[in-house]
Amino acid sequence: MLTEIGYSVLGYVLAIGVLIAVHEFGHYIVARGLGVKVLRFSIGFGKPLILRRAGRDATEYVLAAVPLGGYVKMLDENEGEVPAAERHRAFNRQPIWKRIAIVLAGPGFNFLFAILAYWVVFMTGIPGLKPIIGKVAAHSPAQAAGLRAGDLITRINGRRVQSLGQDRLYLFQEALEHAPVRMQVLTKEGVKRTVTLNLDGVHARALSKGHLSSVLGIYGWEPKLIPRISEVMAHDPAGKAGLKVGDLVTGINGQPMKDWAQVAHVIRRHPGEALRFSVRRHGQKRQLIITPKAVKVGTRNVGQIGAGIRVPTLPPGMRVMVRFGPVTALRAALTDTWLMSRLTVEMLGKMVLLQVSPKSISGPITIARYAGYSVQVGFSSFLMFLGVISVSLGVLNLMPVPVLDGGHVFFYLLEWVKGGPISEQAIGWGQRVGVTLLVGLMMLAFYNDITRILG
Amino acid sequence: MLKERLLTALVAGSLLLAGLIFLNSLDVAILLGAVTLLAAFEWSSLVHPGMAVGLAYTALTAIVGVASLAVPLVVVVAAALVWWAWAAGEVFVFRDRASPLWQLTALKWLVGLLVLVPAWRGCLALKMQDPSHPGFLIWLLAMVWAADSVAYFAGRAFGRRKLAPLVSPGKTMEGALGGVAGAAVAGGAGAWWLGVLPLGIGGGALLGVAIAMLSIVGDLLESKAKRSALVKDSGRWLPGHGGVLDRIDALTAAAPLFVWTMRDLGVLR
Numbered sequence: 001m002l003t004e005i006g007y008s009v010l011g012y013v014l015a016i017g018v019l020i021a022v023h024e025f026g027h028y029i030v031a032r033g034l035g036v037k038v039l040r041f042s043i044g045f046g047k048p049l050i051l052r053r054a055g056r057d058a059t060e061y062v063l064a065a066v067p068l069g070g071y072v073k074m075l076d077e078n079e080g081e082v083p084a085a086e087r088h089r090a091f092n093r094q095p096i097w098k099r100i101a102i103v104l105a106g107p108g109f110n111f112l113f114a115i116l117a118y119w120v121v122f123m124t125g126i127p128g129l130k131p132i133i134g135k136v137a138a139h140s141p142a143q144a145a146g147l148r149a150g151d152l153i154t155r156i157n158g159r160r161v162q163s164l165g166q167d168r169l170y171l172f173q174e175a176l177e178h179a180p181v182r183m184q185v186l187t188k189e190g191v192k193r194t195v196t197l198n199l200d201g202v203h204a205r206a207l208s209k210g211h212l213s214s215v216l217g218i219y220g221w222e223p224k225l226i227p228r229i230s231e232v233m234a235h236d237p238a239g240k241a242g243l244k245v246g247d248l249v250t251g252i253n254g255q256p257m258k259d260w261a262q263v264a265h266v267i268r269r270h271p272g273e274a275l276r277f278s279v280r281r282h283g284q285k286r287q288l289i290i291t292p293k294a295v296k297v298g299t300r301n302v303g304q305i306g307a308g309i310r311v312p313t314l315p316p317g318m319r320v321m322v323r324f325g326p327v328t329a330l331r332a333a334l335t336d337t338w339l340m341s342r343l344t345v346e347m348l349g350k351m352v353l354l355q356v357s358p359k360s361i362s363g364p365i366t367i368a369r370y371a372g373y374s375v376q377v378g379f380s381s382f383l384m385f386l387g388v389i390s391v392s393l394g395v396l397n398l399m400p401v402p403v404l405d406g407g408h409v410f411f412y413l414l415e416w417v418k419g420g421p422i423s424e425q426a427i428g429w430g431q432r433v434g435v436t437l438l439v440g441l442m443m444l445a446f447y448n449d450i451t452r453i454l455g
Numbered sequence: 456m457l458k459e460r461l462l463t464a465l466v467a468g469s470l471l472l473a474g475l476i477f478l479n480s481l482d483v484a485i486l487l488g489a490v491t492l493l494a495a496f497e498w499s500s501l502v503h504p505g506m507a508v509g510l511a512y513t514a515l516t517a518i519v520g521v522a523s524l525a526v527p528l529v530v531v532v533a534a535a536l537v538w539w540a541w542a543a544g545e546v547f548v549f550r551d552r553a554s555p556l557w558q559l560t561a562l563k564w565l566v567g568l569l570v571l572v573p574a575w576r577g578c579l580a581l582k583m584q585d586p587s588h589p590g591f592l593i594w595l596l597a598m599v600w601a602a603d604s605v606a607y608f609a610g611r612a613f614g615r616r617k618l619a620p621l622v623s624p625g626k627t628m629e630g631a632l633g634g635v636a637g638a639a640v641a642g643g644a645g646a647w648w649l650g651v652l653p654l655g656i657g658g659g660a661l662l663g664v665a666i667a668m669l670s671i672v673g674d675l676l677e678s679k680a681k682r683s684a685l686v687k688d689s690g691r692w693l694p695g696h697g698g699v700l701d702r703i704d705a706l707t708a709a710a711p712l713f714v715w716t717m718r719d720l721g722v723l724r
Contacts, residue, residue, distance in 0.1 A: 235653075428555045435544035436537070443540060451719070454658050 004372060011371025011382070012364065013067055017043060019110065019390050020070040023397070026109030027072040031102045037075040037089040045069055068364070074102075096412050103408045110394030111337060117387035118333035121380045125321035128163030132221040132318070133185075140217020145195040147185065147218065154192075155184035162322040164220040171216065221318065225260035229307050236306020241290040243307055244281065251278035260309050267292050271303035337391060344395040363445025366452065402427070402434035468600070475582065475589055475596075483582045483589075490699060491575045492517055497700040498567035501684040502560060512564065519568050523576045529718065535573035535711035538566070539672060542708065546675035551621035557683040566680075570673075574707040577714035584723055591722060594645035595666070595713045599706050601641035602634040602667035609633020618671075623678035631671055638667035653720060662716060666709045673708025677701065 020043050028041050037057050042048070044064035052061045064070075074091040075082055082090050091099065131153040136142045153161050156171060171181060181197040197216065213219050227249040232239045251257050252266050253276050266275070271294035279286050292303025324332060351358060367389065374385040400410040407430065415422055474486050492513050499512035523531050545554050556562055581592035610630025618626040642663020643656040651659065677700060717723045 425555060432541065432544060432549070432555070435548050436541040439543045439548075440537065440540040443536075443543075447716075450658070450661055454653050454655070 007375055008368040008372030011373075011375040012368035014375070015367070015371045015382075015386055015389060016067055018386060019113070019393055020044070020067075022109050022113045022390065023106045023393060024070045024072050026105035026107070026112075027102055030105035031072065031074055031091070034094070034098045034102060035089060036091050036094060036098075036102065037086065038072060039075060040071075040073040042073070043070040045071070096416050100409055100412050103405045103412075104398075106405050107394040107397045110390045110397070111341070114337045114340075114387040114390040114394070115330075115333045117383045117390065118336050119326075119329050121384050121387070122324045122329035122332050123326060124380055125323040126380065126384075128320050128322045129220065129222075130318050130320045131161050131164045133218055134221035135219040137214070137217035137219070141197050141199060141215075142217035145183070145197045146193075147183070147195060148187065150188040151185040151193075152187075153183060153185055157182050163320055171218075223312055223315075223318075225309060225311065227257055227260040227263045228309060230310040231308040233306035236304070237290050237293055238305040238307035241277075241288050241305075243277070243279070243288055243290065243305070247279040247281050247286075249277060249279050250285075252276065254278075267305055268302040271295070271301045273303075337387070340388065340391045341395055344392055348395070348399070358444055359448055361441065361445050361448055363442065363449040365446070365449035401437055402430035403438065404434065407434055464604075472593070472596075475592060480579070480583050480586045484579050487575055487578055488517070488520060490703065491520065491571050493699040494703055495567060495571055497698045498571070498680075499564075501680050502563040502567065512567070516568060516571060520572050520575055523572050528576065528580050528714070528723070531573045531576050532711045532714050532718070535569060535577075536715060538569040539669060539708050539711060542676045543669075543672045545679060546619065546622070546672055550619060553683070554679065557680070563680075570676075570704075570707045574703070574710040577710040578706075580714060580723055581717070584717075590645075590649050591717060594641075594649060595710060596706070597645060598638045598641045598663050598666045598713075599670050599709050601663075602638035602670045603705055605637025606630040606634030609637075619675055619678075622675055622682060626671075626674070634670070635664055635667040638663035638670070642666065651720065651722070662713070665712060669708040669712055670705035673705045676708070677704035 024041060024043065028038055031038055038059050039057075040060040040062060042060075042062040042064050044062075045066040045068060047065045048060075048062045049065055050063040053059065054061060073079075075086060075089055076091045077087070078092055087093055091102070094102075133142075133147060133149055133151045133153065135149055136147050155161060181199060182194060183197060184192065184194050186192055199216075229238075229243060229245055229247045229249070232243055232245055234240075249257050249263050252263065255266075257263050257266075271292050274289050274291045277288045277290055279288060290305050292305050294301040295304045347360075351361070370385060371382075374381045397404050398406040398409075400406045402408075402411070411422055411427065411430070471486075475483055478486065495516035496509045496513045499509040502512075545556070556566065578592055578595075581595065582589045584591055606626075607630065610625075610627045610633065613629040613633070614627030616628040617624065618628050618631050639660040640663070643660035645651075646654045646659020646662070647656050654662065714723065
C-alpha cells in the first residue's frame with residue numbers, strides 16, 4: 001500500500017512535472033523567439049522553492065510548491081507598469097498573430113512531445129503476443145487454406161507481422177479490400193509455408209475487427225485461464241454468496257466450465273439472474289447461488305459478481321518485442337497521436353452532449369495511480385503513458401474556454417473580427433464562465449477519483 | 456462578545472436540534488423555511504434597500520421554494536452545484552477582484568434564490584429520508600458547525616496569515632485549516648456512527664474536508680456580497696452572530712454537495 005502510494009506520488013510528480021515543463025517551454029521559447037520579454041518561467045504554482053535568474057532579461061526560472069500546473073509570465077501592461085523603453089517588448093503590444101503563436105505553442109509542444117514519446121517507444125519496442133495460431137475452426141476459410149494450430153504467422157501479403165493484433169489489423173484491411181490474402185507461416189516443425197486465404201465468400205458487412213476471428217476461422221493463441229478465484233469483493237454478489245479465494249469454478253447451471261473466459265461470458269450474459277455455481281473447495285464439491293449484479297456498459301446491462309482470477313504471466317516463448325525502423329515508427333507515432341487527439345475531442349463532445357457518463361472523467365488521483373503502475377512496469381510504458389497524458393493536456397488546453405490557451409486564442413480572434421480590443425467586462429465574464437467550468441470539472445474529477453477508490 | 460456568542464449558539468443550536476429531531480417533516484419544512492425566508496429578507500437588503508422590496512423578495516423566495524418541491528431533487532441540487540462552482544472561482548481564483556456579477560441587479564436576485572432554495576430543499580430531503588432519526592441531516596450540520604467553530608478557535612489561537620484580506624479580513628489561513636480538520640473529524644465520526652457502508656471512516660473524513668472547503672466558499676461569498684453592498688452584518692437577529700444569513704451561509708454551500716453525495720451513495724432517492 002505505502003510503496004504503491006510512493007510510486008504513485010513519484011510517477012505523478014515526474015509525469016506532471018515533465019508535461020508542464022514541456023507545455024510552458026513551448027510558450028517560453030516562442031515568446032522569446034518573437035521578441036517578447038519573459039519575466040518568469042515557473043513549473044508549479046504558489047511559493048517558489050527554487051529561483052534562479054539568468055539571461056540578459058534576468059528571467060526568473062522557478063520551481064514552485066503546488067504541482068498542479070505552471071505559467072510563463074511575460075511583460076504585459078495589463079499586469080503592471082511597463083517603462084516606455086520596453087513597451088515594444090510587452091505581450092499586449094504584439095500583433096494578434098504573434099500572440100496567437102505564443103499561446104498555441106504550449107499545446108503544440110504537448111503534441112510534439114507525444115509524437116516524440118511514441119516514436120521512441122515504437123523504435124525501442126512494445127511488448128506483444130507472438131502471432132501464433134491457437135485454433136482453426138472447422139469449415140472456415142482458414143481450414144480450407146490449410147492453416148493449422150501452432151503456425152506462426154510471419155507475413156501477410158508481404159507485410160511483416162510481429163505480434164497478434166497486427167495480424168488482425170492487416171487481415172482486416174485486406175478483407176475490406178477483398179484482396180486474396182497470401183499468408184506466410186512457420187509451422188511447428190519449422191517449415192516455411194505460404195497459403196492463400198480465399199475471402200470471396202465473406203461479406204464486407206459481416207466484418208468488424210471483433211468478429212474477424214470467427215469469420216476467417218483463425219483464433220490467436222491465448223493463455224488458458226484456469227477459473228480458480230484469487231480475488232473476491234466482500235460487498236459484491238460473489239462475496240455475499242460465500243465464494244472464497246481458492247475456489248475452483250467447475251460449472252454453472254450444470255454446464256461444465258474449463259476456462260475463465262467461459263465463466264466470465266456466462267456471468268456477463270445473465271445480469272440479475274440467479275446462477276448455480278459448482279465449485280471445488282479443498283477437494284470438496286459445493287454449490288453456490290450467485291446473482292450477478294447488473295452493470296451498465298454502454299447501452300447494455302452486463303452481469304458482474306465481483307470476483308476475479310490471477311492472470312498467469314506469459315511463457316517467455318510467447319512474448320515478443322515489436323520494433324519498427326525510424327521512418328515507420330515516426331509514421332506510426334504521427335498516426336497514433338492524431339487518432340488519440342481525435343478520440344479525446346470526440347469523448348469531450350460526447351460528454352458535453354451527455355452521451356458519455358461524466359463518471360468516466362478521471363482526476364489527479366487516477367492519473368497518479370496509473371503513473372505509479374507505469375513507472376513500475378518500465379521506461380517505455382511510462383513514456384507511452386506520458387504521451388497519452390500529453391495529448392489530453394494539449395487537447396484540453398485548446399478548448400475555447402476562457403483562461404485556457406484556447407480561450408485566449410478565441411478572444412484574439414474576436415478582437416481580430418471586431419477590429420479592436422475586447423472590453424474588460426466581457427473578458428471578466430468569459431473568465432468567470434471558464435473558471436466555473438474548470439472548477440466544476442475538477443470537482444467532478446476528484447469526486448470520481450475518490451468514489452473509485454472507495455469502490 | 457465571546458460569551459454572548461457561545462451562549463446564543465448553545466441555546467439556538469439545541470433548540471434547532473430538538474426541533475429537527477422531534478418535529479415531523481412538515482413542521483421541519485416550515486421551521487427551516489422560516490429561517491430561509493429571514494435569510495432571503497436579509498439578502499434582499501444587500502441587493503436593494505427597502506421594506507417593500509424585501510417583503511416582495513421574501514414572498515418570491517417562498518413561492519420558488521414551494522415550486523422547487525415539484526422539481527426532481529437532482530435538478531435542484533445540480534443547479535446549486537453549478538452555482539457553487541462559480542462561487543468557488545469567485546472566492547478562490549478572483550479573490551478580491553470585484554465580480555461583474557454584482558453589477559447586474561437581476562443576477563443578484565437570482566443568486567439569492569440559488570443560495571437559499573436548494574439548501575432548504577436538500578435539508579428537507581435529508582429529514583424526510585428518515586423523519587424519526589434524521590441522522591444524515593444532523594451529520595451535515597455537525598460537519599458545518601465543526602468547521603465553523605474549530606476555525607474560529609484555531610484562528611484565534613494560531614491565526615497569522617490572512618485568508619482573504621479584502622473580502623473577509625477576520626479569516627486566517629490557520630483558522631481555515633483548523634476548520635477543515637474539525638470537519639474531517641466530524642465527517643469520520645458521522646460516517647462511523649451512521650454506518651455509511653461504502654464510505655467508511657476515511658471516506659467520511661474526506662467528505663468532511665470537502666464540506667469544510669465549501670463552507671469557506673459559502674462564507675467568503677456572502678462576505679463578498681456584503682462588501683459589494685457595503686454592510687458588515689447581514690442583519691441583527693441573533694446576538695453576537697450578526698444576521699441569519701451570516702449563520703447559514705456555510706450551510707447553504709455545503710448542503711448541495713452533501714445531498715448529491717448521499718444520493719450517489721443510495722441513501723437518498
